[in-house]
Amino acid sequence: MRKRVFLAALLAVMVLAVGCTNGGYVPTSLAGYVYVQTSGSSAVISPSPTPPAGYRPLDGAYVWLTTQSSIGATTRYDGQFFFPGVNQGAHIINVSLPWETMKTAWTVRTGTNWVHSELFPSLGFYVIIGISNYKYLEDTPGPRQDAQLVQQTLFRDNQLAGIGFTLLDSQATKSNIRNRIERAIDFADSNDFLVVYFSGYSGQDYLSPYDDDGEAWATAITDWELEQWLGDFPGDVTVIIDGSESSTMADGNPFEPFALEEDSKYTVIAAAQEGESAVYDPDLGNSVFTYFLVEGLKIQGGYALADDYGDRDVSANEIYDYVFDAMRKYYENWTDPKSHKPDIKKGDFADAVIFRY
Secondary structure, eight states, rough: OOBOOOOEEOOOOOHHHHHOOOOOEEEEEEEEEEEEEESSEEEEEESSSSSSSTTEEEEEEEEESSTTTOOOEEEEEEEEEEEEEESSSSEEEEEESSSSSEEEEEEEOSSEEEEEEEBSSSEEEEEEEOOOOOOOOOSSSHHHHHHHHHHHIIIOOOOOEEEEEEEEEEGGHHHEEEEEEHHHHHHHOOEEEEEEEESEEEEETTEETTTOSSOGGGSSEHHHHHHHHHHHHHSEEEEESSSSGGGGGOOOOSSOOOOOHHHTTEEEEEEEEEOOOEEEETTTTTEEHHHHHTTTTSSSSTEEEEEEESEEEEEHHHHHHHHHHHHHTTTTTTTSSTOOOOOEEEEEESSSSEEEE
């Protein structure tokens, strides 16, 4: 039997949000104009046949979709490309520029979709998981709201281009979580980054997906399994875990090969250390950890609160430092008996940007 530490709640009352929609596969079309700076290396895709000031059309560039095979075209003299037969849903658009390949993410809806986006050398992939209502375990307040707040702030309000997968409650089965990570791996290259956020039950060296039975290790996600799932992602990985004893997912015990702890491509931010329970505060409307995680990305005086350098970029290191300081104040310098300290395992890319505004 596994040791289980429940999410501590200041009040066992929860209001559930509802709904989550997914794109279908009805073919539609995708179009735009590719423009590059007349003096510089920036590039954009615009819906307008008139280039922005300081830009010119890019003639003869190859544009293609990573997310749907056999979709590609060469831009005309005016920079235009047009794709018929594109499935609805999220897509990665690649443009082969004279100096490098750049890309963006775009969600395709019904009708002709005119793309309006800056092009980037890399993309972010976000897998966001929140489970309040479990199949076999006792329901717990907060995680669903936590994930929805993180989805809105870290993904939707993020100026970095990216694709997000959100799994709430019954969507967040063990197989679905693995599937979303594998989809990110399929579409990514070595320039890209992955952020995995989890809020729900956790314990020493494991996370509980929706269908965890609380007894067998095979129904949980162990630190070893999570490393195995993430191991093939070609870029750097940030894992953010809002759950009890969550720092043990990267402490090197008890499962080999300990890669979340030892492999330098992983940065792991955890809400609580060994023996500590993560706390949900109904007055905040979220768990304490996630509340301050998102607060650090809020803009005050023109800058995000966690933006130490004022460069309009926030790294994993910066957001962790903000959360640690905010939680220390919230828990009165850790004198509150309900205190739980966040923790970080810093990888080589802990200073890489995960949020831009």
